[in-house]
Amino acid sequence: MKCLTDRPHSLAVGLACLLLLAAPAAVMAEPIDLDADQAEIDNARGVSVYTGNVVLTRGFRRITGDRMTVHLTRGDDGDQALDHVVIEGQPAVYNQQATEDRRAVEAEAPRMEYHASGPERVVLLEGARLVQGRNTFSGERIEYEVAADVVNARGEPETGRRVQITLFPDDEDEEGDGQ
Numbered sequence: 001m002k003c004l005t006d007r008p009h010s011l012a013v014g015l016a017c018l019l020l021l022a023a024p025a026a027v028m029a030e031p032i033d034l035d036a037d038q039a040e041i042d043n044a045r046g047v048s049v050y051t052g053n054v055v056l057t058r059g060f061r062r063i064t065g066d067r068m069t070v071h072l073t074r075g076d077d078g079d080q081a082l083d084h085v086v087i088e089g090q091p092a093v094y095n096q097q098a099t100e101d102r103r104a105v106e107a108e109a110p111r112m113e114y115h116a117s118g119p120e121r122v123v124l125l126e127g128a129r130l131v132q133g134r135n136t137f138s139g140e141r142i143e144y145e146v147a148a149d150v151v152n153a154r155g156e157p158e159t160g161r162r163v164q165i166t167l168f169p170d171d172e173d174e175e176g177d178g179q
Contacts, residue, residue, distance in 0.1 A: 030058055030059040031058070032056065032057070032058045032082065033055075033056070033057040033058070034050055034054070034055070034056050034057075034068075034070075035053075035054070035055045036050035036051060036052055036053065036054040036055070036068070037051060037052025037053055037054075038050070038051045038052055039051075043072075043080070046071060046072035046073065046074060046080055046083075047069065047070070047071055047072070048069070048070040048072075049067070049068070049069050049070075050067070050068045050069075050070070051066065051067045051068075052066070053066070054066065054067065054068045054087075056068060056085065056087075056114075060096055060097040060099060061094070061095070061096050061097075061114075061146070062094075062095045062096075062097075063085070063087055063092070063093070063094050063095075063112075063114055064087075064089065064092070064093045064095075065087035065088055065089030065091075065092035065093070065112075066088055066089040066090060066092075067087070067088045067089070068085055068086070068087050068088075069085065069086045070082070070085050071083045071084050071085070071086070081116070081117075082116040083115070083116060083117075084113055084114060084115045084116060085113065085114040085116075086111070086112075086113050087111070087112045087113070087114065088110070088111050089110070090110065091108040091109055091110055092108065092109055092110065092111060092112045093106070093107070093108045094106070094107040094108070094112060094114070094122050094124075094144075095107075096146070102149055103132055103133035104132075104133070105130065105131070105132050105144065106130070106131045107122060107124055107128065107129065107130040107131070107142070107144065108124070108128070108129055109124035109125055109126060109127060109128040109129070109142075110125070110126045110127060111124075111125040111126050112124045112125060112128075113125070119145050119146070119147055119148065120145070120146040120147055121143055121144060121145045121146060122143070122144045122146065123141070123142075123143050123144075124141065124142040124143070124144070125140075125141055126140070127140060128140070128141060128142040128153075129142075130142050130144060130151060130153075132151065133168070134166075134168040135165070135166065135167050135168055136164075136165065136166045137151055137153045137163070137164075137165050138153070138163070138164045138165075139153040139154050139155050139156075139161070139162070139163040139164070140154055140155055140156040140161055141153070141154045142154075153165065
């Protein structure tokens with residue numbers, strides 16, 4: 001099935017169709033909401049493209065950008081599940097609300113990837129900045145593993161661009177787990 005729409009009610013119908021086909025039990029626990037000016041949904045290929053002020057919300061995470069390409073994967077049982085999303089923007093932005101056991105995270109880059117599993121992570125590309133509490137990280141590439149709360153940053157050796165990090169030790173979790 002292939003849908004192309006630029007009308008809000010048609011977008012909702014197309015998105016509902018996509019989510020019903022791509023909703024295993026794990027994803028249903030945390031539904032994915034998408035809002036965009038335009039959507040092209042191709043369930044046969046498992047690829048959908050959303051353009052124009054795109055907002056993806058999943059649980060305590062919110063991703064915004066100018067263009068998002070959503071990739072689904074088909075399991076052995078034939079069901080489709082969210083694999084990854086490629087986000088482009090000026091900038092593309094990732095926000096993770098603070099919870100009882102972790103600090104808020106805000107990140108931006110011209111291009112990013114959100115991987116739903118294996119492990120769940122956000123990869124910021126082409127010049128990235130991530131703020132976790134008051135701690136800041138910047139570099140050519142930053143990878144943030146959501147569940148593990150781990151940040152990996154890289155510079156660009158060819159240009160001499162290095163990773164820059166500012167840490168505030170008093171931002172550690174009150175329970176002393178070192179986050």
